[in-house]
Amino acid sequence: MTESTALPALWPAPVASGAVDATVTVPGSKSVTNRGLVLASLAAEPGWLRRPLRSRDTLLMAEALRTLGVGIEETASSSSAEPGGGEAWRIIPAGLRGPATVDVGNAGTVMRFLPPVAALADGPVRFDGDPRSYERPLGGVIEALRALGARIDDDGRGALPMTVHGTGTLDGGPVAIDASSSSQFVSALLLSAPRFNQGVEVRHTGAALPSMPHIRMTVDMLRAAGAQVDTPEAGGEPNVWRVTPGALLGRDLVVEPDLSNAQPFLAAALVTGGRVTVPDWPTHTTQPGDALREIFTAMGGSCELTEAGLTFTGGGAIHGIDVDLGEVGELTPGIAAVAALADSPSTLRGVAHLRLHETDRLAALTKELNNLGGDVTETADGLHIRPRPLHGGVFHTYEDHRLATAAALIGLVVEGVEVENVATTAKTLPDFPALWNAMLDPAAPAARRG
């Protein structure tokens, strides 16, 4: 994070001098870290998070939980060779209290996962955040919590800012929500539900539910903490999840590397015809980034999962792809960047909800890739990308970490790309410029990499 402050407003993306050949240790998963923090805070006993992600989104989550009374002790990792390798956070649950104010920044996980936690606090909890957080969907969580017994004051738009008037307990029970704008609505209600008097039965109504792997991650982590969860997959009703009330265990959890943040590095191997190894790639995971093995292989590379991690090798050619990314929406900016460099057109489908992510990702990718000479059009639910020879220019990033990493990827093979506000990568990957430079020049001393 210290490094981000020294980064220029326009970061000249480094051009690869040839095929990359590197091992990149990727910091921990945002989604696992923030679920781990919430579940540990609601547990009946202390727990540990090892190799947590230390980024804007996870530090906001930790700070919010501290404000509510939870003890979170951080141990430093300065002696470790790996990012987060030696770091461990001790989480000591306590009676949740208000009054408190939570800054959600622009973290979907914080703005959605914490209102149910706040309903269990003993006093009012005000939620506020970045201007963009006022525009991101939250109505499903607000309405569901009201139906489950909470009192919430908002300005009537079903969005931030708002105050949850916690009373120390919540009835819980059955509730129907339309979570088609964000899977995080479902995850939010399930995560706190073991502490609701009647648990919860969440029924998703409405159009398709995005990001199913993230809901599976929620369910897996709840079960690992001792909760009883019934899911549609386990022979239950379609679109219905049930959580039984009960005490959560304190866990000792090692956080997996963030596979979605591995994406730009794997993509670097693909577009330069090189090779990148990401250590500690899990053999079984609910992270959507695992789908990159299949998607980037279809786009022209090959991969091998060994003891050393995942090694991805570019095959020289880059092919377009026609793919539904509804389950793995957060991979879209990185896939769009590779698609813009391919030898045939691509159609990315199933991601209309990205219009309400960190920025309108479909509009931003279209505008910025076209500014560099690309030929991208928005469709009702995605992008159509016809590769063209690209040229340099400023790539605006709209405070979106994944726009910034996508721009760096283009800049690897297109001279003169300048990434606006690369520091925005700190949302989930604070050391991105240093990791990127180290990938390009593995022999360089760390001091020269920033």
Ligand SMILES: O=C(O)C1=C[C@@H](OP(=O)(O)O)[C@@H](O)[C@H](O)C1
């Ligand atoms: O639960 C989570 O950790 C996430 C769920 C997804 O949200 P949406 O379903 O809103 O896309 C994903 O895009 C986001 O980056 C993280």
Ligand SMILES: C=C(OP(=O)(O)O)C(=O)O
């Ligand atoms: C959509 C994303 O984040 P958030 O958790 O803020 O929704 C993302 O990281 O791509």
